[in-house]
Amino acid sequence: MNYKKILRTVVLGTVFAVLAIYWLAEEFDLDRDMLLRYLGASLLFITGCAASAGLAVLITKFFRR
Numbered sequence: 001m002n003y004k005k006i007l008r009t010v011v012l013g014t015v016f017a018v019l020a021i022y023w024l025a026e027e028f029d030l031d032r033d034m035l036l037r038y039l040g041a042s043l044l045f046i047t048g049c050a051a052s053a054g055l056a057v058l059i060t061k062f063f064r065r
Contacts, residue, residue, distance in 0.1 A: 021039060025032040 017039060018036075021035045022032065024030055025035055
């Protein structure tokens with residue numbers, strides 16, 4: 001796997017998500033802070049899911065030995 005490509009994709013996706021939030025806030029007259037809090041909450045949720053999946057993989061590898 002090419003980790004540089006994965007990192008580039010993640011960074012670009014994050015930048016575009018933040019830009020989309022600012023655009024939505026301007027276009028539909030929404031509160032930017034509320035949208036950024038939603039983004040932060042979703043990032044925490046995704047990080048938690050990824051951490052639990054990583055922990056499950058590590059536990060599975062440990063018990064297969």
